[in-house]
Amino acid sequence: MLARSDWGDHGPRPVFARHLPAAAASAFGSRRRRFRKIELAIDLSEDVFSLRWWRGFGTLTALTVATALLAPPFEPLPGGHPAPVGEAEEAQFVAAGVGPLVEGSNAGMAMAPTSAVETLASAPERPRVELFARVGPGENIGRMLVRIGARYGDAGQVQALLAGTPVAAGTSVSITLGHKDGGVRSVERVALRAGLDAEVAVVASPAGLKLERQAIAVDESPLRIRGRVGDGLYWSLRAAGVAPDAARDYLKALSGQLDLGSDIAPNDRFDLVIAHRRAATGESEAGALLYAGLDRASGSNIQLVKWTVGGSSQWYDGAGTGRSVSGMIWPVSAPITSGFGERWHPILHFMRMHKGIDFGAHFGTPIVAAADGSVERAGWSGGYGEQVRLAHAGGIETSYSHMSRMVVAPGSAVRQGQLIGYSGSSGLSTGPHLHYEVMRGGQAINPMSVRFISHSAIDGPSLAAFKARVAALLGVGRG
Numbered sequence: 001m002l003a004r005s006d007w008g009d010h011g012p013r014p015v016f017a018r019h020l021p022a023a024a025a026s027a028f029g030s031r032r033r034r035f036r037k038i039e040l041a042i043d044l045s046e047d048v049f050s051l052r053w054w055r056g057f058g059t060l061t062a063l064t065v066a067t068a069l070l071a072p073p074f075e076p077l078p079g080g081h082p083a084p085v086g087e088a089e090e091a092q093f094v095a096a097g098v099g100p101l102v103e104g105s106n107a108g109m110a111m112a113p114t115s116a117v118e119t120l121a122s123a124p125e126r127p128r129v130e131l132f133a134r135v136g137p138g139e140n141i142g143r144m145l146v147r148i149g150a151r152y153g154d155a156g157q158v159q160a161l162l163a164g165t166p167v168a169a170g171t172s173v174s175i176t177l178g179h180k181d182g183g184v185r186s187v188e189r190v191a192l193r194a195g196l197d198a199e200v201a202v203v204a205s206p207a208g209l210k211l212e213r214q215a216i217a218v219d220e221s222p223l224r225i226r227g228r229v230g231d232g233l234y235w236s237l238r239a240a241g242v243a244p245d246a247a248r249d250y251l252k253a254l255s256g257q258l259d260l261g262s263d264i265a266p267n268d269r270f271d272l273v274i275a276h277r278r279a280a281t282g283e284s285e286a287g288a289l290l291y292a293g294l295d296r297a298s299g300s301n302i303q304l305v306k307w308t309v310g311g312s313s314q315w316y317d318g319a320g321t322g323r324s325v326s327g328m329i330w331p332v333s334a335p336i337t338s339g340f341g342e343r344w345h346p347i348l349h350f351m352r353m354h355k356g357i358d359f360g361a362h363f364g365t366p367i368v369a370a371a372d373g374s375v376e377r378a379g380w381s382g383g384y385g386e387q388v389r390l391a392h393a394g395g396i397e398t399s400y401s402h403m404s405r406m407v408v409a410p411g412s413a414v415r416q417g418q419l420i421g422y423s424g425s426s427g428l429s430t431g432p433h434l435h436y437e438v439m440r441g442g443q444a445i446n447p448m449s450v451r452f453i454s455h456s457a458i459d460g461p462s463l464a465a466f467k468a469r470v471a472a473l474l475g476v477g478r479g
Ligand SMILES: [Zn+2]
Pocket: 338, 354, 356, 357, 358, 434, 435, 436
């Protein structure tokens, strides 16, 4: 390719070059005009319908026609003639062939009998029918047997024999029916699964139908599931095979210990022990969450075990400390007028330990339970007047005094925030207020401090049992 400055050596720019791009024009000197005319390979995408384009097009057409004229003749290879197929044979081909129904295939059509076939006078009866049936919704075993053609009396007997076995709709039942008589068949055997650990069968014997029960061995060792938290704890649990209920319980247990939104990192590892029952026949049944652990990449590990104290189940950590009672709420919406500690008693006129907090609540202000618990006492209590006393987990008690009216009865359970009565001035009191006390192990403690530091805890002999349980659960799936 010539540089642009070379134009000076070849005189004025040729006229034809005006229609060409500068780069193309630079390729043609006056001495090269001859070669341009015999240019054969022309790009037909450039300068469409120009004179040069038509020449290129003409060359292409001429070459194509020449190729077609000069090509040697091709003829089909010689082959045999197809055998003629009759109408009957064609029907047989269609019947034997397997094709899509939408194209009219009738595969499986019965073949026409040949002359070798002899017809029977009567078809033989099947002496016994074995089948599986499912109990329909709102149906019992007896009705199901009648539905599939069992003798009415036998069906009633089977139903009576299985009366003690709960049969859910959808249960699959294995049935053997005997000889046919008057359009219905006798019952020979009806067998079904009664729960995970047993199979029951009603079997015909010379003495009539009788019930047989066969126990199935069940392995009750719990299941341990561990894995990485990853992008989302719930979905990682589900992907690891944890049932929705157990996953929800696990998150709930952890939420008492840390902030699920910010305290869990993708590299933390979850560790669950779930009650599990496996039958020898292969079926399994997942149960409740027994242990909730989180091995954290940074920060202390969490180990929680479900334990029941005084009738209420709660999650405790490995050392036997339960949920923090910092979740306690104030029992009344009113200002604190007197704190916890030594003070001059306004009526008795001497220094006296004030074992609770006074709230300056107007007469009739609703009072609620500070935490979940049970009503220990609700009635008159000397200087305390009308008093409600609640027992909470971990040996914590709360009392609410000088009430005008109580709305709970001893022995009943209360939830945190539930209305227990209304403020008043009953007992030794100078005016309407709520005297609120918190006790741990029978000793009054400062309600201000209990809000932040107190935990319910397992102590005494049950602590040893609890520790043994933790060790057993942590041993699941290890050796
Ligand atoms: Zn008081």
